[in-house]
Each structure stands twice: as C-alpha cells, then as structure tokens.
Amino acid sequence: xxxxxxxxxxxxxxxxxxxxxxxxxxxxxxxxxxxxxxxxxxxxxxxxxxxxxxxxxxxxxxxxxxxxxxxxxxxxxxxxxxxxxxxxxxxxxxxxxxxxxxxxxxxxxxxxxxxxxxxxxxxxxxxxxxxxxxxxxxxxxxxxxxxxxxxxxxxxxxxxxxxxxxxxxxxxxxxxxxxxxxxxxxxxxxxxxxxxxxxxxxxxxxxxxxxxxxxxxxxxxxxxxxxxxxxxxxxxxxxxxxxxxxxxxxxxxxxxxxxxxxxxxxxxxxxxxxxxxxxxxxxxxxxxxxxxxxxxxxxxxxxxxxxxxxxxxxxxxxxxxxxxxxxxxxxxxxxxxxxxxxxxxxxxxxxxxxxxxxxxxxxxxxxxxxxxxxxxxxxxxxxxxxxxxxxxxxxxxxxxxxxxxxxxxxxxxxxxxxxxxxxxxxxxxxxxxxxxxxxxxxxxxxxxxxxxx
Numbered sequence: 111x112x113x114x115x116x117x118x119x120x121x122x123x124x125x126x127x128x129x130x131x132x133x134x135x136x137x138x139x140x141x142x143x144x145x146x147x148x149x150x151x152x153x154x155x156x157x158x159x160x161x162x163x164x165x166x167x168x169x170x171x172x173x174x175x176x177x178x179x180x181x182x183x184x185x186x187x188x189x190x191x192x193x194x195x196x197x198x199x200x201x202x203x204x205x206x207x208x209x210x211x212x213x214x215x216x217x218x219x220x221x222x223x224x225x226x227x228x229x230x231x232x233x234x235x236x237x238x239x240x241x242x243x244x245x246x247x248x249x250x251x252x253x254x255x256x257x258x259x260x261x262x263x264x265x266x267x268x269x270x271x272x273x274x275x276x277x278x279x280x281x282x283x284x285x286x287x288x289x290x291x292x293x294x295x296x297x298x299x300x301x302x303x304x305x306x307x308x309x310x311x312x313x314x315x316x317x318x319x320x321x322x323x324x325x326x327x328x329x330x331x332x333x334x335x336x337x338x339x340x341x342x343x344x345x346x347x348x349x350x351x352x353x354x355x356x357x358x359x360x361x362x363x364x365x366x367x368x369x370x371x372x373x374x375x376x377x378x379x380x381x382x383x384x385x386x387x388x389x390x391x392x393x394x395x396x397x398x399x400x401x402x403x404x405x406x407x408x409x410x411x412x413x414x415x416x417x418x419x420x421x422x423x424x425x426x427x428x429x430x431x432x433x434x435x436x437x438x439x440x441x442x443x444x445x446x447x448x449x450x451x452x453x454x455x456x457x458x459x460x461x462x463x464x465x466x467x468x469x470x471x472x473x474x475x476x477x478x479x480x481x482x483x484x485x486x487x488x489x490x491x492x493x494x495x496x497x498x499x500x501x502x503x504x505x506x507x508x509x510x511x512x513x514x515x516x517x518x519x520x521x522x523x524x525x526x527x528x529x530x531x532x533x534x535x536x537x538x539x540x541x542x543x544x545x546x547x548x549x550x551x552x553x554x555x556x557x558x559x560x561x562x563x
Contacts, residue, residue, distance in 0.1 A: 117210060117551045119395040127548055128293060130392040131541045135294055139538055142389050147538075150530035157524025160517060161236065169239040172521065173513040178500045182518040183237035184349075185492040186525055189374070190230030191272065191346055192367075192488060195339060196375025197223025198279055201286075202335035205328075211404055213547040214396040218386065219379050220283040221540070225532040226378075227276040229525050234268065264348035271345040275338050282331040288314050289324065289546040343371040350495060357438035357499035360426060366419035370488060373412035373458070376405050377484035382533065384478045386542065396543050403471045409484060410465040416491075417459035434504060442498045446511065450490050451498070457487025489522075 122130070139147075164171050174181045197219035204212040235244045247269055249259045259266050291311035298304040314320055347367035350358040380402060387394050427439040443451050461483045464470040471477070502509045536542070 115398070115400045117214065117398070117400075118548060119398055122395060122552060124549055124552070127552065128297075128545055130395070131290075131543050131545050131548070132294060132297060133392055134390050134537060135539065135541060136297070140389065143534065143538065146385075146389065147531070147534045150527055150534055153524060153527025154531045155527075156520065157527045160520035160524050161232070164236065164517060164521070165241055169237070171515060171517040173515050173518050175510060175513050177503050177508050177510050178497055178512040180237075180496050180500060181512055182514075182521050183233045185489065185496050186522055187230050187233035187237070188346055188349075188367075188492045189489045190226045190233070190525065190529075191343065192371035192374045192492075193378045193485075194223040194226035194230065194275070194279070194375065195343060195368075195371035196379045197221070197226075198275075198282070198335045198339050199372055199375065200379065201282065202332040203339065205332045206336060210551045211401055213551050214398075214543050215379065215383060215401055215405070216547070217283075217286060217540075217544045218382060218542050220279065220286065221533065221536045221542075222375075222378060222382060223279045224276070224283055225529050225536070227272065227279065228532065229529045231272065231276065234265070264345065264352050267345045267348060271338075271342045275342045278331065278335050278338055282328075282335055285324070285327055285331060286544060286547075287540060288312055289316065290541040290544060292316065293545055294541065339372075340368055343367045350499075355499050356432065356434040357442065357495070360423065362419060362422055362426065366416070366422075369412050369415040369419065370458075370491060373409060373416055374485055374488035376409050376412065377481040377488070380405050380409065380477055380481040381485070384474055384481070386537065387474070390537070390542070393543065396548060399472050399474075402474070402477060403468075406465045406471045406477055406480075409481070410462050413459055413462035413484070417455075420455060420459065438499055438502075441502055442494060445498065445502065447494065447498045447501070451494050454487050454490040454494050457483045458491065461487075 118127070134143075172181055172183065174183075200212050200219040201216040205216070235241050235247075238244060238247075247259065247266070249261070249266070249269075288311055291307050292314035295304055295307035295311050298307060344364040344367065347363035351360060351363040353359055383397050383402065383405075387397055424439050427435045430436075442448075461480050464476060464480060470480075497512050501511055
C-alpha cells in the first residue's frame with residue numbers, strides 16, 4: 111500500500127497537540143494579530159458609520175435608481191451567503207463521508223460560515239430602506255388583522271432558509287467546541303477564565319456517556335446541515351429565478367448558484383487558512399500543504415462547473431428562441447457592463463486552471479492570490495446577474511445605468527471589516543483547530559481509510 115502523507119506533521123504527541131492548539135488562546139496576542147485586529151476594527155467602525163448614514167438619510171445614498179432597483183446590498187448579500195457554504199460543506203458533508211483531512215480545517219470553516227451569514231443577514235434588512243419596520247417580514251401571529259406575509263415570495267423563503275441555516279450552523283459549530291472548552295477550562299490559571307470556559311463547556315466531564323451523546327448529536331447535526339447546504343443557495347437563487355425578467359428566470363440557477371457558493375466558500379477558506387498559517391506558525395503542522403492542496407482541487411473542480419454554467423446560459427438563451435433573452439446575454443458580454451462580465455469569467459474560470467499543476471496547487475503565494483481573485487470574480491458574478499439584467503429593460507426608453515456611489519464602496523468594503531473583526535476575535539478566544547478530532551488522526555495518512563501505517 112502506498113504510504114500517504116500524515117495529516118499532522120512534526121511527530122506530535124497528544125500533549126503537544128493540546129499545547130499548540132491552546133497556545134493562541136492562553137498566551138498574550140502577537141503583534142501581527144493586534145495589527146490585523148486594529149485594522150479590521152477600524153474598518154468595522156467605518157462600516158457602522160456608513161450604515162448609519164444610509165439608514166438615517168435613506169437608501170438613495172447608494173446607487174439604486176430606476177431601472178436598477180437591486181444593487182450593492184443584494185449583490186453583497188448573495189456573495190456573503192455563498193461564502194458561508196464551504197464551512198458546513200467541509201464540516202458536515204465530509205464528516206458524513208468519513209474524510210479524515212477535514213479535521214484540521216473544519217472548525218475554522220464552520221466559524222467562517224457563522225460570521226459570513228451574520229454579515230449577510232444585515233443586507234436584506236437594510237435594503238428595505240426602513241429597517242425599523244423589518245419586523246413586518248417575520249411570519250408571526252399579529253394584531254394587524256388579516257395582514258400577513260406573502261408566503262409565495264422567494265424573499266420570504268430567504269428569511270426561513272437563511273435563519274434556519276444560521277441556527278443549525280451555530281449549534282453545529284458550538285457542539286463541536288464543547289470538549290475543547292472543557293480542556294481550556296482545566297488548563298486555566300485564573301478564576302475568570304475558568305468560570306467563563308466552564309460555563310461554555312456545559313459541564314463536560316469527558317466520560318464515556320458524554321462522548322457517546324456528543325458523537326450522536328454531532329452526527330445528527332451533520333445530517334441536518336447537509337441538505338441545508340443545497341437548500342439555502344437554491345432558495346437565494348429563487349430570488350432571481352422565479353421572476354419574469356429575461357436573464358433571471360432560468361431553471362439552471364439553483365445548481366449554478368450552489369456550485370458557485372461552494373466555489374467562493376472554499377476560496378475564502380483558503381484565504382483565511384493562509385493567513386492563519388502566517389499569523390499562528392504552530393498551526394502549520396495541523397493545516398498542512400496537503401490540506402490546502404485538497405481544497406485547491408475542489409476550487410478547480412467547482413470553477414469548471416461554474417464555467418460550464420456560464421456557457422450553458424448562452425446556449426439556453428439561443429435555444430429558447432426568445433429575442434429578449436438573447437439580447438440580455440449579448441448585452442451582458444458586449445454591452446456597457448461587458449468589462450464586469452469578463453472580470454467574472456477570467457477570475458472564475460481561467461485563473462483556477464492554474465491548479466492543474468501540482469506546483470501551483472502547493473504554492474502558498476499562488477493559492478492566496480487565486481483564492482482572492484475567485485472571490486472578486488464571484489462578487490462580480492452576482493453584480494453581473496443583478497445589474498445587467500435590470501439596466502436594459504424591454505423598452506429602450508427606460509434603459510439606465512447603476513449610479514455607483516462611494517457609499518456602495520463603503521458598504522462592500524466595510525462588510526469585510528465586520529467579518530474579519532469577528533473572525534480575528536474567534537482565533538483569539540476559541541481553539542481554532544479541534545483538539546478532540548485531531549488527536550484520533552495523529553498518525554493517519556490524509557487519504558487513509560482509517561488504518562494506521
């Protein structure tokens with residue numbers, strides 16, 4: 111049998127694993143982390159200021175106008191929901207398929223999911239223009255007589271899908287953390303730390319019964335999360351697909367959106383894991399180049415699926431015989447927004463092809479740059495779908511351009527401030543790799559079926 115690369119490098123003992131993973135939580139933060147955190151926090155404060163202006167003055171500060179009524183808010187909402195897909199996929203789906211390599215990256219990917227969905231959740235609420243009336247969106251028994259939410263609207267399906275996904279992802283992430291919180295509590299030197307982590311560990315004692323219940327619940331949650339990965343972005347795609355607008359009402363949207371979400375989600379995991387390896391050198395033995403290479407293979411595969419979807423859209427438009435549908439796609443590629451279409455195609459289908467070469471798949475600088483380009487491309491994909499279908503309608507008299515303002519830029523850039531602030535706090539306060547899951551695979555090869563060498 112061919113000898114596989116080990117999942118954990120450096121001939122670690124069980125004690126080394128606990129010491130290494132607890133180190134960022136227990137020691138004083140490094141200068142690198144403090145620098146990144148101050149930058150992210152500044153961006154977050156800027157973001158809060160921008161959102162306060164948009165709520166206070168009105169949604170007209172953004173570029174939304176007639177005919178482009180959906181803009182940055184919705185584009186960025188779909189983008190962040192997509193980012194949130196890889197976490198649950200890596201964690202739940204690979205857990206069900208017994209993929210051992212997921213153990214080192216699953217925890218951070220799950221955290222990324224929770225923070226991405228939190229970041230995304232603000233956008234539809236703010237996009238309404240009157241966020242103080244957002245409680246009207248929720249389907250609860252009310253005193254307003256027969257007034258009820260429109261259950262046939264995909265925007266309401268979004269409320270259900272995203273809130274369910276966020277809840278299950280949070281519970282799944284938290285359950286996985288419980289044994290490690292108990293470890294940190296037992297190692298704690300001061301009373302406050304012991305009390306806080308003791309409360310978070312829910313009285314975990316590490317008994318056989320604890321482990322039995324934990325593994326059963328974890329498996330059930332993984333089973334629940336798996337269909338959610340497919341349902342959430344399918345329902346987000348219905349926001350577009352159930353409309354009558356040429357360029358939107360296509361049946362290819364659900365699988366195409368899901369593939370794109372997994373694609374952008376994995377790209378963000380690679381970006382963050384690269385930064386984690388730089389900021390916390392002790393994690394290089396746990397998040398190895400083999401882990402990164404496997405994720406790059408997934409990026410390359412889903413990139414080709416997305417490219418196939420782009421080509422299919424043109425075929426569908428031609429085959430439909432609908433002149434409006436054909437016009438939208440010709441306009442998309444060669445009209446005034448053609449530049450954004452070609453940024454999308456090059457970032458999402460051309461650059462990931464570098465990963466055919468093993469040298470590039472295992473090169474940290476190359477994967478870092480490609481992962482960032484993929485996320486730029488995936489933001490532009492949502493921009494292209496939203497704006498190019500709206501800006502030229504059936505009547506040339508109602509054509510117009512999206513009036514991009516610097517508030518749009520502020521909303522987009524600021525959302526990264528919120529996401530990165532939460533993520534950096536997580537790295538500092540929570541064990542970023544699962545101690546309980548890494549120990550059983552300490553001497554297992556990454557493609558191994560469970561047998562030791």
